[in-house]
Amino acid sequence: MSSSYLSIEGVSIEFPTPNGPFKALDSVDLKINKGEFISLIGHSGCGKSTVLNIVAGLYQATDGGVILDGKEVDEPGPERAVVFQNHSLLPWLTAYQNVELAVKTVFKKTMSKAEMRDWIEHHLKLVHMDHAMHKRPDEISGGMKQRVGIARALAMQPKVLLMDEPFGALDALTRAHLQDSLMEIQNELNNTVIMITHDVDEAVLLSDRIVMMTNGPEATVGQILDIDLPRPRERLALADDPTYNHYRAEVLRFLHERHAKPDVPMDTPSADEAEQAKSEQAAKPELKLATATKDEPQVVNG
Ligand SMILES: Nc1ncnc2c1ncn2[C@@H]1O[C@H](COP(=O)(O)OP(=O)(O)OP(=O)(O)O)[C@@H](O)[C@H]1O
Numbered sequence: 001m002s003s004s005y006l007s008i009e010g011v012s013i014e015f016p017t018p019n020g021p022f023k024a025l026d027s028v029d030l031k032i033n034k035g036e037f038i039s040l041i042g043h044s045g046c047g048k049s050t051v052l053n054i055v056a057g058l059y060q061a062t063d064g065g066v067i068l069d070g071k072e073v074d075e076p077g078p079e080r081a082v083v084f085q086n087h088s089l090l091p092w093l094t095a096y097q098n099v100e101l102a103v104k105t106v107f108k109k110t111m112s113k114a115e116m117r118d119w120i121e122h123h124l125k126l127v128h129m130d131h132a133m134h135k136r137p138d139e140i141s142g143g144m145k146q147r148v149g150i151a152r153a154l155a156m157q158p159k160v161l162l163m164d165e166p167f168g169a170l171d172a173l174t175r176a177h178l179q180d181s182l183m184e185i186q187n188e189l190n191n192t193v194i195m196i197t198h199d200v201d202e203a204v205l206l207s208d209r210i211v212m213m214t215n216g217p218e219a220t221v222g223q224i225l226d227i228d229l230p231r232p233r234e235r236l237a238l239a240d241d242p243t244y245n246h247y248r249a250e251v252l253r254f255l256h257e258r259h260a261k262p263d264v265p266m267d268t269p270s271a272d273e274a275e276q277a278k279s280e281q282a283a284k285p286e287l288k289l290a291t292a293t294k295d296e297p298q299v300v301n302g
Pocket of ligand 1: 015016043048050
């Protein structure tokens with residue numbers, strides 16, 4: 001048995017379709033240590049959500065499997081909390097009650113009512129939502145809803161946090177603010193996280209490793225990039241950091257040029273393609289965040 005905390009071992013999956021079986025993933029292998037923050041990045045439709053759904057226990061692999069903390073994953077469970085792009089809060093419950101529902105399923109037998117209340121409030125505070133905990137989802141912004149979704153997941157004290165484009169539906173500034181919050185929380189709690197993202201900067205800023213997937217069908221792990229940047233990380237300081245920009249360019253290069261299966265010979269990057277990756281990097285707008293309000297961040301043009 002593997003000694004990693006979370007081990008994805010030889011995972012393949014075939015979906016039945018009217019045109020016959022569709023093999024979305026082929027032999028995905030990934031070993032994750034406790035407390036690691038992993039981003040999954042790859043072209044649309046390559047199979048990132050499928051990997052996450054298999055780890056969540058929502059899909060069953062056709063071959064291979066997932067082992068978490070020595071136990072094989074074969075169904076969904078509270079030790080693997082999922083945060084989706086579209087904050088899946090129950091609309092008739094307040095932020096507090098949404099978190100409470102999850103906390104009750106995990107801690108009903110082990111916590112008193114007072115302990116549960118403190119626990120819920122602590123997690124809402126962690127995501128800076130304590131001021132609006134008695135509001136319903138239709139009374140708060142998208143960014144605030146996503147904060148509640150993260151609080152709900154964290155309050156379950158999961159062994160692994162699975163995030164499927166958690167900030168994908170948010171505007172750039174709200175997204176930046178939530179990324180900063182997530183880094184702070186990660187610093188404090190040291191969660192094991194797998195996050196899907198399409199955002200190269202988000203991946204480099206937050207991750208210990210970036211797992212880049214090849215295009216499907218039969219997608220697999222194409223390349224893994226170690227992000228050796230000290231923490232805590234500060235986005236504005238990193239904007240001019242050559243190491244940060246090197247990692248960023250590596251991911252862009254993979255997405256632009258090296259997205260075929262690993263056993264397929266790669267083309268040598270053309271001068272044009274390298275130039276394109278470089279100019280995309282240069283064209284990136286630099287954002288500065290002023291002091292955040294209790295709701296959402298304020299903007300100062302940089
Ligand atoms: N239940 C299913 N039945 C049939 N095909 C599926 C099913 N789920 C996923 N697929 C197919 O598997 C492939 C991978 O899908 P998946 O949603 O995992 O990709 P993704 O990388 O997360 O995409 P995106 O970045 O666009 O969200 C796609 O071709 C998709 O159509």
